Amino acid sequence: xxxxxxxxxxxxxxxxxDLLGRSTFAKNLAAAIAGWKNxxxxxxxxxxxxxxxxxxxxxxAIQEFAANPxxxxxxxxxxxxxxxxxxxxxxxxxxxxxxxxxxxxxxxxQLAKVLRQYGRKLSAGAVLMEGFxxxxxxxxxxxxxxxxxxxxxxxPVAQTVMAVLSGGSALAASAAALKRLxxxxxxxxxxxxxxxxxxxxxxxEIRGEIRTLLAKREHPLLIVMDDIxxxxxxxxxxxxxxxxxxxxxxxxxxxxxxxxxxxxQGLELAGFKGAEYLEKIIQAPFSVPALSTERLEAxxxxxxxxxxxNEPQLAGKFDTDYWTGVYxxxxxxxxxxxxxxxxxxxxxxxxxxxxxxxxxxxxxxVDLFALECLRTFAPASYDAMPQHKVALTGxxxxxxxxxxxxxxxxxxxQSIVALAPQDYRSGxxxxxxxxxxxxxWVFKNTTYxxxxxxxxLRESRVCRVETFDRxxxxxxxxxxxSNSLLHSLTLLLPDSERFCDILRNQNESQQKTVLxxxxxxxxxxxxxxxxxxxxxxxxxxxxxSGRESSITSLSPPVQAFRLLRFFLLRHDDPATRSxxxxxxxxxxxxxxxxxxxxxxxxxxxxEAKPTDLDDAGFEQLKLMFVTDLLAQANHNPEAFIAHWxxxxxxxxxxxxxxxxxxxWIKQQVTTLERFVLFAEAAVNxxxxxxGNGPSAFYFVRIATLDELLGIETCQGWIEKIQRxxxxxxxxxxxxxxxxxLGRHQRGEKSDYD
Numbered sequence: 140x141x142x143x144x145x146x147x148x149x150x151x152x153x154x155x156x157d158l159l160g161r162s163t164f165a166k167n168l169a170a171a172i173a174g175w176k177n178x179x180x181x182x183x184x185x186x187x188x189x190x191x192x193x194x195x196x197x198x199x200a201i202q203e204f205a206a207n208p209x210x211x212x213x214x215x216x217x218x219x220x221x222x223x224x225x226x227x228x229x230x231x232x233x234x235x236x237x238x239x240x241x242x243x244x245x246x247x248x249q250l251a252k253v254l255r256q257y258g259r260k261l262s263a264g265a266v267l268m269e270g271f272x273x274x275x276x277x278x279x280x281x282x283x284x285x286x287x288x289x290x291x292x293x294x295p296v297a298q299t300v301m302a303v304l305s306g307g308s309a310l311a312a313s314a315a316a317l318k319r320l321x322x323x324x325x326x327x328x329x330x331x332x333x334x335x336x337x338x339x340x341x342x343x344e345i346r347g348e349i350r351t352l353l354a355k356r357e358h359p360l361l362i363v364m365d366d367i368x369x370x371x372x373x374x375x376x377x378x379x380x381x382x383x384x385x386x387x388x389x390x391x392x393x394x395x396x397x398x399x400x401x402x403x404q405g406l407e408l409a410g411f412k413g414a415e416y417l418e419k420i421i422q423a424p425f426s427v428p429a430l431s432t433e434r435l436e437a438x439x440x441x442x443x444x445x446x447x448x449n450e451p452q453l454a455g456k457f458d459t460d461y462w463t464g465v466y467x468x469x470x471x472x473x474x475x476x477x478x479x480x481x482x483x484x485x486x487x488x489x490x491x492x493x494x495x496x497x498x499x500x501x502x503x504x505v506d507l508f509a510l511e512c513l514r515t516f517a518p519a520s521y522d523a524m525p526q527h528k529v530a531l532t533g534x535x536x537x538x539x540x541x542x543x544x545x546x547x548x549x550x551x552x553q554s555i556v557a558l559a560p561q562d563y564r565s566g567x568x569x570x571x572x573x574x575x576x577x578x579x580w581v582f583k584n585t586t587y588x589x590x591x592x593x594x595x596l597r598e599s600r601v602c603r604v605e606t607f608d609r610x611x612x613x614x615x616x617x618x619x620x621s622n623s624l625l626h627s628l629t630l631l632l633p634d635s636e637r638f639c640d641i642l643r644n645q646n647e648s649q650q651k652t653v654l655x656x657x658x659x660x661x662x663x664x665x666x667x668x669x670x671x672x673x674x675x676x677x678x679x680x681x682x683x684s685g686r687e688s689s690i691t692s693l694s695p696p697v698q699a700f701r702l703l704r705f706f707l708l709r710h711d712d713p714a715t716r717s718x719x720x721x722x723x724x725x726x727x728x729x730x731x732x733x734x735x736x737x738x739x740x741x742x743x744x745x746e747a748k749p750t751d752l753d754d755a756g757f758e759q760l761k762l763m764f765v766t767d768l769l770a771q772a773n774h775n776p777e778a779f780i781a782h783w784x785x786x787x788x789x790x791x792x793x794x795x796x797x798x799x800x801x802x803w804i805k806q807q808v809t810t811l812e813r814f815v816l817f818a819e820a821a822v823n824x825x826x827x828x829x830g831n832g833p834s835a836f837y838f839v840r841i842a843t844l845d846e847l848l849g850i851e852t853c854q855g856w857i858e859k860i861q862r863x864x865x866x867x868x869x870x871x872x873x874x875x876x877x878x879x880l881g882r883h884q885r886g887e888k889s890d891y892d
Contacts, residue, residue, distance in 0.1 A: 491504070821872070822838070
């Protein structure tokens with residue numbers, strides 16, 4: 140395995156690589172082979188499922204067997220050859236070459252020679268009979284081929300064929316077909332002639348010599364054939380016929396490796412009764428020893444530990460209790476052999492590196508481990524999950540929690556599970572239910588409060604819509620806020636200037652997301668530096684992009700207010716909270732955030748609800764807010780009127796300081812330019828819903844004009860306006876003010892008045 144965890148999935152070669160305790164079995168198998176000495180061959184089968192370790196056991200057994208220099212091992216790969224004649228010829232040629240290379244004795248050289256001759260004769264006979272089967276109808280009726288028969292009629296194999304043919308009846312043949320037959324016989328004649336020149340012995344005589352030479356050997360010849368289950372049915376048939384036809388050779392041990400059910404099915408397709416046929420050939424059947432769950436898990440966990448060691452960002456937040464539950468209920472059902480472990484961990488390490496993050500992990504390690512298991516073993520289920528993000532994360536705005544919705548979500552989960560292979564469906568279902576507690580209301584009738592959802596977000600769980608996509612895109616989306624940025628901002632909270640500089644460089648959407656995500660980190664804000672943190676959060680409201688919140692979305696300043704309030708509530712004493720705000724506001728004039736805090740406090744007091752501040756602190760804060768805001772307004776009246784939150788500010792001044800807001804407007808709106816700014820500030824935005832979907836509309840409330848400046852004053856300014864000199868937004872604002880004044884004169888009231 141390399142540093143990324145990729146495994147080559149090749150069988151082990153030596154005992155020191157054995158992780159599963161198969162060495163003892165392999166040694167015993169090698170000893171049994173070495174002790175074989177009999178007048179016939181021994182055929183051993185080692186069977187097991189794909190990935191169960193057959194080839195590894197074979198390698199260990201061969202290493203043990205070949206430790207004795209006098210032991211000879213020949214590994215023959217039958218799937219490299221096709222056709223009966225090529226299989227026979229290649230087999231004996233391979234065995235011949237191996238003996239010639241390893242055994243330099245005279246007997247060894249002679250054995251190599253006769254094996255090669257034997258293979259050629261078998262090959263020639265097989266080709267000849269195959270050709271006659273093809274051309275038999277033509278051959279029997281043709282006088283044209285007589286001249287060719289004389290070329291090879293004296294060959295022993297040919298004589299046998301002619302004896303068979305002599306009993307046939309004559310059939311007619313076309314001239315073209317007879318010519319093809321003639322060419323076939325001519326080609327075969329050359330090969331048979333060469334065979335005759337090499338040795339005039341018959342097949343029976345050659346076999347006898349092979350038996351004699353093999354019987355002289357002190358140790359058995361081990362012939363290994365692996366991957367038999369890769370062969371086609373016809374190739375399987377040819378291979379087992381080859382083994383069966385040569386089982387009478389002494390001191391030869393065949394070691395055959397295959398997955399039994401696949402070979403039995405292949406032999407059935409080739410016309411045999413698979414199981415019965417194997418029983419006639421295999422004398423010593425062995426199965427790969429059963430693999431204990433404990434051994435396999437030890438290998439899996441060792442590789443997972445190695446991955447986490449290389450990824451400290453993931454290891455630092457790894458939830459062992461959560462992992463134990465997810466593994467035992469779901470992942471454990473997917474691992475049956477080492478190949479499963481290697482397939483899984485090879486790509487897991489790579490994906491961990493992709494999502495490790497700069498400072499902290501961008502994902503939850505347990506969730507990634509579990510989803511990688513689905514991606515590896517149930518890829519169709521994994522691929523289907525992004526299509527159902529809303530259902531899985533429970534993020535639909537209008538999602539109902541009723542029986543109809545339960546049925547719909549249950550069907551979605553079952554459809555995802557059904558895409559997994561049959562053996563993995565139970566595990567896939569358990570993984571989905573473990574990773575998405577947002578589905579517990581469907582399957583357990585259990586719901587969770589906001590703090591739990593906040594914890595899931597802080598832990599970057601896949602069940603949160605904010606982090607869901609990165610598990611399937613296997614990268615951090617470009618527009619998404621990274622955990623590393625949030626981590627950095629949390630550390631920078633005591634440094635107001637640097638914190639605000641980072642936020643200032645984000646667009647409005649990113650600012651909103653950052654502040655929203657930071658809510659789940661409030662418990663990590665440093666209490667020992669509370670004064671600096673409060674000062675920073677007050678300043679945040681002034682540097683982020685300002686706009687009013689909508690029904691479904693909070694503005695960045697409101698998000699900043701929420702962060703500050705949640706942090707203050709970590710202090711149990713209301714007086715402590717007030718003191719923190721008073722000291723911070725002296726340095727950080729965070730009018731937007733403080734206005735919302737004071738408004739909430741005032742509302743709670745009116746409604747006799749629990750309050751966040753003590754009475755004395757609340758009164759001091761109101762006074763400081765009013766005094767400083769009016770000073771700011773007087774310093775630059777045009778900028779104050781143009782502020783997007785101007786109307787809210789003056790209402791707050793009215794409430795906290797007996798109409799101070801209206802008084803300021805009447806004193807300062809003394810020019811057409813300032814009245815136009817006032818008109819633009821008074822415009823409200825609404826949304827209507829019709830058959831074509833939502834649409835925006837704009838209006839001015841009569842009460843706003845009356846309370847802040849007065850109806851008559853507004854009417855007077857409207858009469859002085861020169862519309863041609865106005866910008867388009869200004870012209871629209873003046874039109875809306877004039878429309879509101881017209882409604883007032885007519886005694887009409889709209890829904891928003």
